[in-house]
Amino acid sequence: MAERKIPDPERLKLWVRSGGRCQICRRHLLEGQLGYRELTFGQAAHIVGQKASAKSPRGLGEVLTDEERDNADNLMLICDDEHSEIDKWGSRDAFTVPFLRELKRKHEDQVFLATSFGEYNRTTPIRMVGWLRGSPAEVGRDAVATAVMANAGRMPRFDLSTRNMVEIDLRGLPGEDGPSPEYYAAACQVIDRAVKTKVAEAVASDEIIHLSVFAFARLPLLVYLGAQLDDQVPVDVYQKHRTTGDWKWPAPDGTVTFTFSVPDLEPASSEATLVINVSGTIHQDELPPRVRHLPVIELSVDQLAHPDVLAGPRELDAFSDACRRMLAEMEGRGHKHVRRLHVFAAMPLSSAVEFGRVLSRDVYPSIQLYDRTPSGDYVPAIQVGK
Numbered sequence: 001m002a003e004r005k006i007p008d009p010e011r012l013k014l015w016v017r018s019g020g021r022c023q024i025c026r027r028h029l030l031e032g033q034l035g036y037r038e039l040t041f042g043q044a045a046h047i048v049g050q051k052a053s054a055k056s057p058r059g060l061g062e063v064l065t066d067e068e069r070d071n072a073d074n075l076m077l078i079c080d081d082e083h084s085e086i087d088k089w090g091s092r093d094a095f096t097v098p099f100l101r102e103l104k105r106k107h108e109d110q111v112f113l114a115t116s117f118g119e120y121n122r123t124t125p126i127r128m129v130g131w132l133r134g135s136p137a138e139v140g141r142d143a144v145a146t147a148v149m150a151n152a153g154r155m156p157r158f159d160l161s162t163r164n165m166v167e168i169d170l171r172g173l174p175g176e177d178g179p180s181p182e183y184y185a186a187a188c189q190v191i192d193r194a195v196k197t198k199v200a201e202a203v204a205s206d207e208i209i210h211l212s213v214f215a216f217a218r219l220p221l222l223v224y225l226g227a228q229l230d231d232q233v234p235v236d237v238y239q240k241h242r243t244t245g246d247w248k249w250p251a252p253d254g255t256v257t258f259t260f261s262v263p264d265l266e267p268a269s270s271e272a273t274l275v276i277n278v279s280g281t282i283h284q285d286e287l288p289p290r291v292r293h294l295p296v297i298e299l300s301v302d303q304l305a306h307p308d309v310l311a312g313p314r315e316l317d318a319f320s321d322a323c324r325r326m327l328a329e330m331e332g333r334g335h336k337h338v339r340r341l342h343v344f345a346a347m348p349l350s351s352a353v354e355f356g357r358v359l360s361r362d363v364y365p366s367i368q369l370y371d372r373t374p375s376g377d378y379v380p381a382i383q384v385g386k
């Protein structure tokens, strides 16, 4: 009786699952080993034999229908000579059904994992949308996709939201236009809920392996968001650029640089001020009278300060790096005694998130973040840290 022909769909599945390689010796089966011509080698070998008889190798190993015997799950892709060897009477005690199944499973799992390139490029966007300068931001899924594809070569997966929602929505919270302390408290709660539950759970279960942050809200809330994101997965931060109106970095190779100055502190100093001048310049006489006499640490961009001064991710990295070095130098200059650092910042939105991320890593006393009211005064907004 002639052998049944294995159905083409099962054969195709077997070849794809096997990655074109022998499941025993791993040989590439689509090329000759001597003349390197494109030839096809390999055979589909039955694990439980094709016929339910003692003559068919392993034919009585399990009770299966004919269809199940010819299914890709019961087939191995192996070299011709290996096929003959495992089927010979003299080796059937070694090549049992469980043994061959295990070889097949291991090989197919390896192929599956090794070819899952797309998985490594995926990113989970976190959009935080509030009001700023009187208008709510738009961060469409398409704008997010454009930015992460162009700047990071990644594909977004919106696991934390649906079509009609954003991941962290601060619109509609009362008291924004002041902005009032109640507004900040409510906004921080919304951020906590999203980050400490949704994001943390998805990171723990490996659903999130990379984050891309698109945040448009008041500066202290951006710092707060950054401080809540932990370092378990890599994070890219984006911002909306005023000149182009979109979220894609306009100049990925930019070379903006930063300088900071840290004064020596008396051991008795328990408070200090940090002024960050990147998107604009804050002058000493603009600070609230209560903090004007405190020692001032300053971090500034070396080029002309303006809102779009950061034009690429490398410049954002340079900013984070300057922040970390500044904090290290503060440690070295007697700032360990400082209980409270008052932070006044004129900085692009992306750098506010990054500043928060730096703070989350470096242990520092309580940070008091200030916000600028429409009338130009600085008022206490949020505390970060102990």
Ligand SMILES: [Zn+2]
Residues within 6 Å of the ligand: 022, 023, 024, 025, 026, 027, 078, 079, 082
């Ligand atoms: Zn082989």
